[in-house]
Amino acid sequence: MSRLNLTVNGRPVELDVPESRYLAEVLREDLRLTGTKIGCNEAECGICTVLVDGTPVNSCVYPAFKAQGATIETVENLSTDGQLHPLQQAFLDHGAVQCGICTPGILMTSKALLDEKSAAGEVVTETDVRVALKDTSCRCTGYQSVVRAVLQASGQEVPPYIPETRAPQGEVGRAQPNPDALAKITGQARFSDDYEFPGMLHARTLRAGVPHARIVSINASAARALPGVHAVLTHEDVPGRNRHGLVNIDWPVLCDDKVRYVGDAVAIVAADDRETAAAALERIEVQYDELPPVTSATEAFDAGAPVVHEDWPDGNLLKHIKVAKGDIETGFEDADVIVDRTYRTPTVEHLFLEPECSVGVPAGYDPSTWGGDSDAQAKRGERSVHDKTTVYVGSQIPYQDREQVAAALGTEPEKVRIVATLMGGGFGGKEDVAGQIHVALLAEATGRPVKMLYSRQESLLFHPKRHATVIRIRTGATRDGKLTAVQSTIYGDGGAYASLSEKVLTRATTHASGPYDVPHVKVDCLAAYTNNAPCGAFRGFGVSQSCFAVESNMDILAGELGIDAVELRRMNTLDVGSVTCTGQTMRESVGLNECIERVDADMRDDGFRWSWEEGSSRFAWGLAVGYKNTGLGGGAPDKATAEVGLWLDENDEPRAEVRTSSAELGQGLPAVLAACAAEELGLPRDRVAVLLGDTDYCPDGGPTTASRQTYVSGNAARYAARTLKKRLAASANPGSSLAERVAGAVSQGIPTTAQYEYWAPETQPLGTGGDMHFAFGFCAQAVLCEIDMGTGEVRVRKVIAAHDVGRAINPLTLEGQVEGGIVMCIGYALMEHFIQEQGRPWTNVMARYSAPRIAHAPEIVSHIVEHETADGPFGAKGVGELPSIPTSAAITNAIQRATGVRVRSLPVDQDALLRAIREGEREIELGWGDRESIPFVRFKE
Template sequence: MKKTQLSLTVNGNTHTLASIPGETLADLLRKRLHLTGTKIGCNEAECGACTVIMDGEPVLSCSTPAERADGKTILTIEGLAKTPLAPAGHSPHFQGKWEETEGGLHPLQEAFVSHGAVQCGFCIPGQIMTSYALLEKNPNPTSDDIRHALKDTICRCAGYPTIENAILAAAESLRTGQPVEGPDIPDSALEGQTVGKLKVRPDGVEKVTGHAIYTDDLIFDNMLFAAVKRAGVPHAFVRKIDVEKARSAPGVVSVLTAEDVPGENIHGLVTLDWPVMVGIDERVRYVGDAIAIVAAESQEAAKAAVELIEVEFDLQPVVGNAVQAREEGQPQIHEKGNLLKHIKVRKGDPEIGFAEADIVLEHTFHTPAHDHLFIEPECSIAVPEGERMLIYVGSQIPYQDRTQVARALGWDEGRVRILGQLMGGGFGGKEDIAGQIHAALLANATGRPVKLLFDRHESLLVHPKRHATQIKVKIGAKKDGTLVAAKTELYGDTGAYASLGEKVLTRATTHSAGPYIIPHVHADCYAMYTNNPPAGAFRGFGVLQSAFAIETVLDMLAEKLGLDRIELRRKNALRVGTETSTGQVMRESVGLVECIDKVSGTMCQVSGLSRDELFQARRVPDAEHLVRAWGFASGFKNTGLGGGADDCAGAEVELYEDGLFEVRSSSAELGQGLVTVMRMIVAEELSVPAEQVKVLVMDTDLTPNGGPTTASRQTYVTGNASRLAAKTLREAITATLAEKYDQAPDKIRFEDGNVRVNGHSLTMQEVYSEMKAAGKDPRVLYDYHAPATTPLGTPGDMHVAFSFASQAAEVEVNTLTGEVKVLRVIAANDVGHAINPLGLRGQIEGGVVMGVGHALLENFITKDGMVVTDRMSRYRVPSIVHTPEIIPIVVEDPASDGPYGAKGVGEIVLIPTPPAITNAIYNAVGVRFDTLPVDQEKLLWAMRNSSGSAG
């Protein structure tokens, strides 16, 4: 009955392996067979990333005992291609050079690439294997069949509609033997040879074959595994730490505490307030604070040792929310107190405005913390190499990681090298330090490579969240709807440490009166420390919260005034020549009115309803308990850091001997498609096919600093840096050839990957030789600085550009149970110029779905500083079954300083979604939500009581 050996067939190869007690199938595949295409996202049977096919059926390898695979036939993502590609191996030196051979791909793999269903790529093996199993049983699936099959296979980039289309296209190809049909996505309406056209990701093929390497897929010789002793209490002083038992536990090589930090025991992105480890008599400020770190020969040994560390705490009273934190007599969490920052917006005098107003409305809103729930949990590997420390990590800010690791080691920054790896999603959650410093300290202490991988539980406890807020909005208007004054008061919970709290809440504050013309605006925001997990960057960056408040208030106002809610917004919408709340005059690129008009027109068109009927409740025939209505909301979001920061990015473009170009920047690719944008821009400037441009990102030795990947800034800043580097290189080539051929520079033409001069057509290989022969380095580094901005509180432009959006959502409320479904969302986004339409589609779909999640599902719950939603099973994110029909509309109102007129897009896409949904719920059943997420039980009670309010 007992087996000492397991025999299994994996992707056609038979393996006989010793049986290891406690091993899961995922571990066997990943660690023993090195088939790392099978991913671990949650290790709790929730996300589906680890799906493999066992004897023809899809199973979750993370919760299948390896023993059960004995005698079975397994198919993993690596075995799916018709002609299996050579294994990628485990090259630790990821250099962003991706295989792009498409030969032999399975139609599912092909369709996922060509439709743009691949973004960060981490969930893709699970999506494809689950789909493969579906198509094996059902070669002609309906949309419902696909949704049923993919129900529990989560994609946080959430291009679910595109995933569905890719599966349908693959199914058709498999049935008919015809090539896979491409997606039905229009090119940009603006001009461009490459820019604005449909181009696939450079890393797409690797990501659909399982050959894409993420940090946890790397294995180094002699590598140790780390684990962190977390405080587990939200507020306390550490009185005693006993690591002796841990130190002598089997397999343990090193145990470190605060006193072992050779450099400074502190980190933080803007404010240095976050201890690397909390030492004796120091303060624990949240449950995720690190007390000690362990390196051991195995992951299990490290985790077991952590359990043996004994800590004595002197428990302190807990500050549980931002409002409490500002009350008198509360414990002060930091030396400077609980107030991180009081942020003020002052324009005119609202009291004058309110006095002139015919109506004044005031309402208070609450939004909870949210977790990014990127499917790839944080992983860092530190590798000592001579005098240097190499850090392999998926990070949104590689150069900041370098600074922070060096500071803790007490080293010069140049001794640390960050080698950014593919990232399985970030959304702002991979900007702060996770395990980079801890891994580096242990590697430094042991002289051996150290891997520190968070599990989902640790990820939920430790990394910064979206800020929970309380937002009070007071607004004054004339009878005709003209807005005259707004006063807002915000409380933001930045948790135990500042992270980017000040920046995030500044954005919340400056956007708190919406994208509207209001002569008098005062906004006050209190960014407060509490004993909750820290809050930092998260897609939307504070504006998601304030948009929920102001867009709800505008609907309330329209109702009170008896005005059309769309007309009210249109009337007050920012347009060229008007001024924002911070006094910035809009000189160009304000596509808000166009967004509003296009959404309202499309709403009538797709629903067949008149404008009046859209917002009225409609009972579903033959199901009278189901009531439908549309809701509307708008939003805006700054592009770039702004506020007086020097918003810069470096990019380098180089021509190689083989005629290929490479564009390099440390800017981060987290699935959003920056690498596609960089390659397209360089191809455009040099008039070469996109495939002739390679992209290298995220390496602090090899790529210039692109700054943080945040604030919807990378297409703008690194896009511009790449464009200008390529342009300068083109000019250098032109100058060289002009001299050599004695031609005027304007006679030299770049065409179809060649350069034409004086009747000759030179290939890029030849151009390379000409450059070398002329003693010119065919390489240009360009340091781009965005136009100057001014700090909040001073006159001038606070931001270089804004993106605008309007959305309409159609909901269906079950009046018997309170359940809500979002049926359709129309989303118009003014992005300036759609440089990468395929990537843009993914951003729009993913943003809307994340917005649906924030409206109806997601709630990161803490109770007295303890995290309640500490597993993926408790923090629910939207799946394909929550995904509405999404009707995207791309508005292109160019920004003259953006590359080809482009502005940021990553965040604006989700900002109007929650209020569009809650406004629709009100229109359907008369219940106004001022707290997220919509609670179905509260909704039911509110409908019963017809009170019209649901807390």
């Protein structure tokens, strides 16, 4: 321990801490200033930025003693005397806050820029903002709102960018910041790692480190003997079911007979601190008998391929998914032109900027036992007495977590409680259980709270990714451009465990003929078990993959037919009355043609050209369209329950709270739920609070996936509010106010809380030809790319997008979904690849995985199309995934137009592209990170 003197947020502090401390650790752990977040410990993501003597630094790798004597500013110091800093106000107004995990770092980096420019008497330019924020990442917003907010905060007139939508109806349709945004801009928002329970232990996980092996023996005795270690658990210590999984229960809680990927959990340790827990891991001896790994979906079914799950009856075939419509032979006989290509998409990492963290609290925990304060009134958090095993976690599916934790503990779900903390991004990557089960086991084993925080590197290694696919697709059309047939075979790499592979790849399959009216379709998808990282949910959910293939083929077809690419699409779009490839008749809410019209009109402004040259660059437009189901579909029961409570506050004014377990990932669900309930109750929205994700206090809203929550939980909140309002009206005088009705109900003993279990319209299983889904969102995106013909570098300069969302409930958070989704898909096209070699990730640090930074974020022009769906709340359908679907194909279509080179593997490799340009090649098969050409795919009979 040594003496460290700092001035932190204007206050002198003196601490005795080890000299090995980093500044972020001193701030978060010693000073409990948890507004500063840690995203990578690699100086890559920048979210830990604080100011040292006014200069932005990455506090996660800044030695605390390097700051000896310095003045430190953190996000907690931004607002003074309750007055928000102009940056904070601008971030609120512009919706530049989504999940909020990066917000403190972005705010502090921006503050340094504003201070510097203001001291120099200079105007802040957009370039200044982009240079200053170059390495401060945000995975949610797409940066446009951030740039505009910083410019506004610098004193310029830059209004929030909010697309035009239908006039508001009361609280619905009004642009409003998400209610939790205020806590996120002041550093008060609490994510899982910000919880610190008295008596808490720290846990680590021993991971396999080998992709495929039989476990011969595990010896943990040396680890158990290490001082400071409180528990070491292996599969023998799991009291209940040693498997979990969202669809198939095939994923070991702790591996017993085999390990199937390098990130597999073999043992878990709880100790006084993370260092001791790590030291214990090194003392666990595991003997493996290594097996050859299965390393790709296309090789998984080869004769003699190693088998990943010996107990699975179909070998490495996780699922064969089939879609058929009409007669494919006839379809190709009717075609004058047939385009037949094979495409490849990479494994992709969510890179949510908050690594996974769970805190388990044992049943019977009383903080006063460990020197903490105990508050009998506290319902959750560090001061509350916990009567059940409780897990604090940012999770997309709290009730399923509860079920899976209970199964592993060997107890009833009702004896477990999940408390949702804020989530620093999810994007589908926080659906499978991560440490939830492990901390519950360790908490019960030690009788103490236990925190399991994954490092960025462990998060990369462990969690399910987006499926890599190889897609062969054959598209047939008549000479005048009418599609006659689409045939496709898709190989999807599901990785070591099933996760949501079946669902994801079903979506890839059912969307594999695009949003087009095609008479004859045949699609086969083979989902494979391999020894790669498991793959599961990821925004776009399989459709991002198949859309790339579909929309690439459409542009090739347009070229071969000599028909304008927009016109060819327009001639074939789904519309009301069309029948999808699964046999579903579209009865309403098909806004695709309007999306195309809006984008096309905007793109073809005065002097429009598809492509042109400027200096050493070529510019070109590319277009793609997409669609995406709202809701689970396929016959799955799709329901959400919400509860609405009303009471009178100290001024006798009515206030309401909406409660449901549905998750907020940063997408803005609380604002939507508050608007839906407020509109029904006739209350202003700021009088409606929202509580999410506490399984003891919130009814089940179901999984936050499939772009479903606005629809299902929005409806549940709305109908619960309506039920409550009717009940109060029934016992009140006509003409009485809501306040009088609440007071009257209380005095008569009438409950002022109502629940509503909302069931979405019924859907039918795939293959039955009925309604596979109850709604679809549609979109069109035109992308302007600049290709540096000297280096092959590709830049997206502008995106014009139109999204049919049914009804915009909150245009501000909606636009955040659009911009963030588009930029995420730019990353898919140009940057992102989680590379695995022989089952081992080359991408083992964040420095080897780039996702879009502010430099990659283009100008986005957004049109909102509102073709209402009858059963959606106020006509709304889902938008969460839609924007992340067509951008990649639009980009490669633009590249083709600019350079003559068709790129068939993502992400686009400027090295391969430049060489193709130089050598006159017309198509390339190597994306960045690919070592071999796309494998040959035979159509499945």
